[in-house]
Amino acid sequence: LDWLAWNAHSSQFLKQDRQLEKLRAADGAAFNEYELQHDMQCLSGTRVDLLNQVKVWSEKDHNEHIFWLNGMAGTGKSTIARTVASSFDKEGQLGGSFFSPVARVSGVVLPDYLPPLLCS
Amino acid sequence: LQLARWSPHLKRYICEAIAEDDGIGGRSLQIQWKQLILQPLSMLKDRRLPTFALALVLDALDECQKEEDITLIIRLLAEAKNLSPIRLRVFVTSRPETPIRLGFNDLDGAVHQDLVLHDIAGPVIKHDISLFLKHELGEIQKKHDLPAYWPGEQNIQLLVYNADGLFIYAATACRFIGDLNCLPEERLPLVLHGRSVGLSLTRTLDEMYTQILKHSVIGDCNEQEEKAMLCNRFRKIVGPIVILFESPSASALIRLLAFSARIMDVTLRPLHSVLDIPNNNHSPIKLLHPSFRDFLLDKKRCQENQFWISAKEVHSNLVESCMKVMSNALKKDICSLGMPGTLTSEVENSTMNDCLSNEARYACRYWIYHLEQGEINLCDDNGKVHAFLQQHFLHWLEALSLMRQMSERVLMITVLQSMLSVSDAGLLGF
Numbered sequence: 001l002d003w004l005a006w007n008a009h010s011s012q013f014l015k016q017d018r019q020l021e022k023l024r025a026a027d028g029a030a031f032n033e034y035e036l037q038h039d040m041q042c043l044s045g046t047r048v049d050l051l052n053q054v055k056v057w058s059e060k061d062h063n064e065h066i067f068w069l070n071g072m073a074g075t076g077k078s079t080i081a082r083t084v085a086s087s088f089d090k091e092g093q094l095g096g097s098f099f100s101p102v103a104r105v106s107g108v109v110l111p112d113y114l115p116p117l118l119c120s
Numbered sequence: 121l122q123l124a125r126w127s128p129h130l131k132r133y134i135c136e137a138i139a140e141d142d143g144i145g146g147r148s149l150q151i152q153w154k155q156l157i158l159q160p161l162s163m164l165k166d167r168r169l170p171t172f173a174l175a176l177v178l179d180a181l182d183e184c185q186k187e188e189d190i191t192l193i194i195r196l197l198a199e200a201k202n203l204s205p206i207r208l209r210v211f212v213t214s215r216p217e218t219p220i221r222l223g224f225n226d227l228d229g230a231v232h233q234d235l236v237l238h239d240i241a242g243p244v245i246k247h248d249i250s251l252f253l254k255h256e257l258g259e260i261q262k263k264h265d266l267p268a269y270w271p272g273e274q275n276i277q278l279l280v281y282n283a284d285g286l287f288i289y290a291a292t293a294c295r296f297i298g299d300l301n302c303l304p305e306e307r308l309p310l311v312l313h314g315r316s317v318g319l320s321l322t323r324t325l326d327e328m329y330t331q332i333l334k335h336s337v338i339g340d341c342n343e344q345e346e347k348a349m350l351c352n353r354f355r356k357i358v359g360p361i362v363i364l365f366e367s368p369s370a371s372a373l374i375r376l377l378a379f380s381a382r383i384m385d386v387t388l389r390p391l392h393s394v395l396d397i398p399n400n401n402h403s404p405i406k407l408l409h410p411s412f413r414d415f416l417l418d419k420k421r422c423q424e425n426q427f428w429i430s431a432k433e434v435h436s437n438l439v440e441s442c443m444k445v446m447s448n449a450l451k452k453d454i455c456s457l458g459m460p461g462t463l464t465s466e467v468e469n470s471t472m473n474d475c476l477s478n479e480a481r482y483a484c485r486y487w488i489y490h491l492e493q494g495e496i497n498l499c500d501d502n503g504k505v506h507a508f509l510q511q512h513f514l515h516w517l518e519a520l521s522l523m524r525q526m527s528e529r530v531l532m533i534t535v536l537q538s539m540l541s542v543s544d545a546g547l548l549g550f
Contacts, residue, residue: 046248058209064233065201069213071237073411074288077213085177097177
């Protein structure tokens with residue numbers, strides 16, 4: 001009987017997986033996916049205040065649920081975002097992360113860049 | 121999908137949403153966000169869980185192409201504020217571009233915290249950059265067996281000064297200095313040399329890119345003619361890499377541009393400090409940082425004209441390459457299906473991938489956009505586009521539908537039509 005129950009259970013999972021396959025994942029967008037692994041995170045000892053500020057924001061109970069980090073090209077936004085994503089991940093709190101591959105030219109509409117972003 | 125992996129309960133709710141609407145993957149952002157994310161998350165309410173936090177991280181929002189989409193995403197994100205018991209936290213990064221600033225300004229009430237990275241106090245950033253440089257240069261010193269005093273505090277301070285708050289400067293400099301095929305003690309002065317008092321914010325970065333290119337592309341070559349040849353080759357190969365809408369693999373690039381593998385290899389090999397070049401031929405070649413593209417395409421920033429890449433020119437060259445690739449590849453019944461009535465859904469994706477090479481599929485999808493960006497006048501291109509369409513229009517449509525890109529096709533034809541507004545009757549008749 002146990003085996004039957006287990007079997008039913010696992011086929012349920014298989015069905016779910018098949019359904020999820022219908023969504024196109026944003027390929028390579030998650031922070032820990034293979035291609036991004038060699039990319040850097042903040043060196044320990046740097047960005048201390050900033051990362052603390054993010055931590056306080058994430059733990060406090062308040063309504064400002066969006067944290068917008070903005071800065072010019074080359075000021076280190078992506079590196080900080082990777083660091084933040086990985087620290088959420090360690091806490092088991094990361095629901096999803098989206099990093100763009102450095103590969104787009106501005107000015108042209110690429111119709112299916114956006115939808116998969118939200119699918120993953 | 122990432123969300124579904126995070127919690128089995130959530131997975132169930134998301135699956136229910138998919139079951140209800142099979143085509144949800146193709147629906148608008150609003151609907152996807154609501155049905156796949158907000159609703160499943162709010163259903164978790166019923167399970168008496170304590171309040172817990174869930175975080176989303178979105179990097180480089182400015183790289184979304186359409187302004188309306190950016191505004192929409194910001195609005196949708198804001199809608200999630202009343203979710204309970206989950207405490208959703210969304211971490212967004214972007215350049216300070218106008219549509220994004222306006223998007224956040226338009227949100228009512230306090231739903232977001234801002235932090236402007238380039239406004240952080242100078243000394244803090246300088247401290248962080250010098251820490252980073254010491255760490256990276258320390259590694260280089262060990263790897264190359266240099267004396268322990270190298271590179272010296274004074275040099276580090278100079279680099280920090282040059283970086284002027286830009287981490288990308290420090291990171292690129294270290295990659296250039298630490299290149300395994302070179303002597304770091306020779307390269308460090310190259311980076312330090314040629315500094316001038318900053319006129320614009322990117323001045324020192326631009327100068328470093330110029331130094332790197334001078335060294336990597338031209339090297340010791342003194343002959344004018346040979347120099348021009350090397351620079352020309354650089355523009356011919358790196359131009360497409362920064363312009364193509366998808367990062368190409370080396371092998372696809374070789375076939376698209378009709379260059380030999382050896383030329384490609386010697387041109388790209390010295391550029392490891394600015395390009396991410398994989399060891400094999402099938403993985404994509406990428407820029408290490410978008411600022412390198414900004415630099416190459418901007419005539420004002422790229423002061424050595426020999427390196428400046430004209431986006432328009434590269435686009436129009438790519439149109440020709442694309443048409444050549446397509447002319448060779450496209451034909452009637454490309455997948456040898458035999459039956460005209462076959463449904464697209466019956467053809468496996470892999471069949472299509474076997475029948476049409478990467479570069480041919482790329483060409484089918486994007487040539488129209490290159491045509492548009494190249495601002496090619498369809499009246500004086502000697503009828504090349506016209507000839508291509510006459511011979512291959514239907515084959516092209518067939519390939520696109522097998523690639524499941526029919527909806528995009530409509531957009532492409534609209535683009536094509538808009539370019540014809542004042543064009544010749546022959547094409548318009550087509």
